[in-house]
Amino acid sequence: MATEIHVIVERLNDAPFNLKLTLASFDEKSPFELLEIVNLIMGTLSDAHRIDLRDETPERTINRMMDFLRQLNFKPATGADALQFQTALLQGDPRAIHPMLAWMLVRMPELKKRAYLARFLTPVEMPEHMFADEEVAELAGHLRELQEQFKAAHKAVEKAGSAIISPLEIKKAIVQMEEDREQLLAKIEALDNRLRSIDSFTDMLDAISTLRQEQDEGGRLVQRVAEQRAQLAHAAQSAKALQAAVRDANAQDLRGGGEALLRAIMGEVEAQRALFERELPANIDDARQRLAELEGALADGPVGEEALREARANLAGLQAKARQLELAQAAMGGDGGPGPGGASSADDGLAMFRQQAALISRKHEAVRMRLDASAAERDSLERELMAKMAALEEIAPQARSAALSTKNDDFKKYAANLRGKTAQYKKCKAALAELRAEYGLLHRTEQLLHVQARAVGAKLSAVESAHGIVGYTDVQAGLEKASEAKAAADESKGQTLEEIAVVVEEINAQIRAQKGKLAPQIKELRALRAQYQELEAEYIDKKSSYENTAVGLDAELSKLQEEVGAYEEDIAKEESRYHYLNSLSQILDVSASRARSEAAGSTRIGDAYAARMRAQEEQTKDLRAQQRLVKENHDRNAGQIHLYKDLHRLLKCKVDCQRRELEARDNHALLGAVSGANVFTMPDAANRYVDIDGVEHS
Amino acid sequence: MVSALKLRSKVVVLGDSGVGKSAVTQMFHSNGQKFPKNYLMTIGVDFCMKPVPVQVADESRATVELFVFDTAGQDLFAEMAPHYWEGSASLILVYDITRAESFHNLAEWLERISRVVPVESMVSGCVVANKADLRERAEISREAGEAFAQRYGFAFFEASALEHSGIDAPFAHVAAATHARYTDSLAKLTAAVS
Numbered sequence: 001m002a003t004e005i006h007v008i009v010e011r012l013n014d015a016p017f018n019l020k021l022t023l024a025s026f027d028e029k030s031p032f033e034l035l036e037i038v039n040l041i042m043g044t045l046s047d048a049h050r051i052d053l054r055d056e057t058p059e060r061t062i063n064r065m066m067d068f069l070r071q072l073n074f075k076p077a078t079g080a081d082a083l084q085f086q087t088a089l090l091q092g093d094p095r096a097i098h099p100m101l102a103w104m105l106v107r108m109p110e111l112k113k114r115a116y117l118a119r120f121l122t123p124v125e126m127p128e129h130m131f132a133d134e135e136v137a138e139l140a141g142h143l144r145e146l147q148e149q150f151k152a153a154h155k156a157v158e159k160a161g162s163a164i165i166s167p168l169e170i171k172k173a174i175v176q177m178e179e180d181r182e183q184l185l186a187k188i189e190a191l192d193n194r195l196r197s198i199d200s201f202t203d204m205l206d207a208i209s210t211l212r213q214e215q216d217e218g219g220r221l222v223q224r225v226a227e228q229r230a231q232l233a234h235a236a237q238s239a240k241a242l243q244a245a246v247r248d249a250n251a252q253d254l255r256g257g258g259e260a261l262l263r264a265i266m267g268e269v270e271a272q273r274a275l276f277e278r279e280l281p282a283n284i285d286d287a288r289q290r291l292a293e294l295e296g297a298l299a300d301g302p303v304g305e306e307a308l309r310e311a312r313a314n315l316a317g318l319q320a321k322a323r324q325l326e327l328a329q330a331a332m333g334g335d336g337g338p339g340p341g342g343a344s345s346a347d348d349g350l351a352m353f354r355q356q357a358a359l360i361s362r363k364h365e366a367v368r369m370r371l372d373a374s375a376a377e378r379d380s381l382e383r384e385l386m387a388k389m390a391a392l393e394e395i396a397p398q399a400r401s402a403a404l405s406t407k408n409d410d411f412k413k414y415a416a417n418l419r420g421k422t423a424q425y426k427k428c429k430a431a432l433a434e435l436r437a438e439y440g441l442l443h444r445t446e447q448l449l450h451v452q453a454r455a456v457g458a459k460l461s462a463v464e465s466a467h468g469i470v471g472y473t474d475v476q477a478g479l480e481k482a483s484e485a486k487a488a489a490d491e492s493k494g495q496t497l498e499e500i501a502v503v504v505e506e507i508n509a510q511i512r513a514q515k516g517k518l519a520p521q522i523k524e525l526r527a528l529r530a531q532y533q534e535l536e537a538e539y540i541d542k543k544s545s546y547e548n549t550a551v552g553l554d555a556e557l558s559k560l561q562e563e564v565g566a567y568e569e570d571i572a573k574e575e576s577r578y579h580y581l582n583s584l585s586q587i588l589d590v591s592a593s594r595a596r597s598e599a600a601g602s603t604r605i606g607d608a609y610a611a612r613m614r615a616q617e618e619q620t621k622d623l624r625a626q627q628r629l630v631k632e633n634h635d636r637n638a639g640q641i642h643l644y645k646d647l648h649r650l651l652k653c654k655v656d657c658q659r660r661e662l663e664a665r666d667n668h669a670l671l672g673a674v675s676g677a678n679v680f681t682m683p684d685a686a687n688r689y690v691d692i693d694g695v696e697h698s
Numbered sequence: 699m700v701s702a703l704k705l706r707s708k709v710v711v712l713g714d715s716g717v718g719k720s721a722v723t724q725m726f727h728s729n730g731q732k733f734p735k736n737y738l739m740t741i742g743v744d745f746c747m748k749p750v751p752v753q754v755a756d757e758s759r760a761t762v763e764l765f766v767f768d769t770a771g772q773d774l775f776a777e778m779a780p781h782y783w784e785g786s787a788s789l790i791l792v793y794d795i796t797r798a799e800s801f802h803n804l805a806e807w808l809e810r811i812s813r814v815v816p817v818e819s820m821v822s823g824c825v826v827a828n829k830a831d832l833r834e835r836a837e838i839s840r841e842a843g844e845a846f847a848q849r850y851g852f853a854f855f856e857a858s859a860l861e862h863s864g865i866d867a868p869f870a871h872v873a874a875a876t877h878a879r880y881t882d883s884l885a886k887l888t889a890a891v892s
Contacts, residue, residue, distance in 0.1 A: 572704050576763055579706050580747050583765050587743055590781040594742075608774055 004102045011105035031092020041104050046115040062090045071118040072111050120150050703760040707876040710783050712807045713792035714800040715771035718828040721859035723768040726869050730862035743782045744768040750873035762873035783814040788872045789823040798837040822875035824853040824868045831858040
């Protein structure tokens, strides 16, 4: 059990978990934390288990874990069935989880592979009746096939993985090589140093270098020998081939067709030779003559209009002659003159002359055109010259001589200058041409080198890919660069360290100096410290005693204050009471004085009260009598009130009626005055009113 | 430790017989618990004491103990009453708004007490118009009462002992005035000493 936990903690502290656990802290983990660890391990085994436990229900977690453990082929400890194990897991029982953790952690890589495979190779559980469906059956078959394929592919991958040398190893090898190289360099340097100490070193070096050269030369010679041998072999081969050809030709010869061929060739050669010996020299002579003529004509100077006309006449004459000759020839042809070969040669010559004539006439034309142009130009120039001369004469006839002399000098100088410049120009031009040629050469070389470099690169990459180390050269280059950078960094670091060392030494020196200075003060300080301690002890003693006293006094003070408060309250109460009692006593005093005054003979309140009572009783009696009287007369008086009220109403009514009548009369009078017709006159009513009035008054 | 300030003041309640002096006093003393339903004539004097807290600007508490002398209004006791008035500091005049006579007699009551303690020397005084619940039978208007109070520099209050409304106000006024007078004289004293 203990070793199990040991193993678990050790593995959890290693990569990839790095949990930094101790035995105690692992032992104190709560069930939930244990499950979290289990989940963490499962997460590293398979990405499907990278889930936060707080995000799912415990039942789900346990089901997921149980499924996974089944995939990993984990068997719980003997004597526990799966159900028991599941409940133990759900409760986070360490007795169940610890063995499982140990089991998983010990077999990490194996389980990782298994988890990876399980994802693809676990058979899908399906009820039997589902296979009745064709599509499902087909899919299942497809799945099985794919699984087989996957197995094959996985195996191949594994094999490939074991075959490929890891880059790490390559790097290691590179490092090894670098080290070797450095060692060799060191060795060389050592040797160099040792050799330098010998006197005849330079001679020896020369001898050695010549030896080297000779050795190289020897190598080259050997190579050349080999090459030449190869060439020899080649030549021998070609010789063999030629001999074979000769043999073939001989064989043909023997067959007899070759003689006729040879004869034909011979005839041809003869004809050619005749042409060469007879016709061509004649033609050449003619051409030369013609050329001389033309040159003569050209040498006569610019061809004038007359000369041209002459030439034309000449030409016409010649043409006529030619025509005559042609005619004569035709006549001769008709006579059946010389052989066809001769006639043809004459014809040839004529055609050639014609051609030449045409050529010459064309040239003439061109020359004439040029002449015309030149003449025109000359005319214009002459005109210009004339104009300039005139201008010159006009401007400065007197300064002409001087100007002419200076002009001549200037011109000479200018000519010399120009000559020099020309020479320089020519030189420059030559140099430029040279440079151009060199540039072309170099450009070509560069191109060639580029092509070579590309070829070499391609070859290198091909070699790399052949050896399965693609990018090796790049890596090496990168490594070299990195090592250079590192060297630079190391150097700077070293410098910094030295600087720091210097600074540290300075600081140390300062510290020493300061220590020396401080020593007497420290001594003094020690003495003072002892004194201080004494004083402090004393101070603490006194302080404690002071505090004790202070506490006592404080307690006393608060007690006293409490007492004072209580007393003050008492005082207030007593005062209140005193005042209360004082008031009462005042009242009593008054009562007493009253009593005394009553005793002395003044009227007693009781008597006064009794007298008043009596008076009141008498009053009561009177009032009772009055009440009785009222009660007795009540009905009668009430009736009378009623009658009076009626009467009052009646009278009021009468008053109203009379008022209305009066108003009506006023209105009527108004109307009569306006319209002159008596419409609403009620004289009876007016009389009655008077009557009633009279009755009332009576 | 600052003990709460405690002041004492003698208050006399004056007014005609039956205006409700005893009712007002008893309602004040009992916090509205005891309203005398039946008229019981006061013989000589009724006496009670009650501490009244005073609102003070600062945090310190102050109470004024009021010693209330509820003297009889019956002219039967007119001879004795002046003896009870001696040494009084405050005055509460009560009249019945339904009886104009009780209001008109206030002046006479003032004159009477002035013979014992000059009204000018008193700390405070107020006029209470009692039986405010019988407003519809009022014979004396509030304005008349206020005018009277103002004439003597008294405070005016309307009260109804029956409804227990406005009862505490006059007493609170007396207590506050007492406290103000105390602090005034204290300040004057300290100023004089320093």
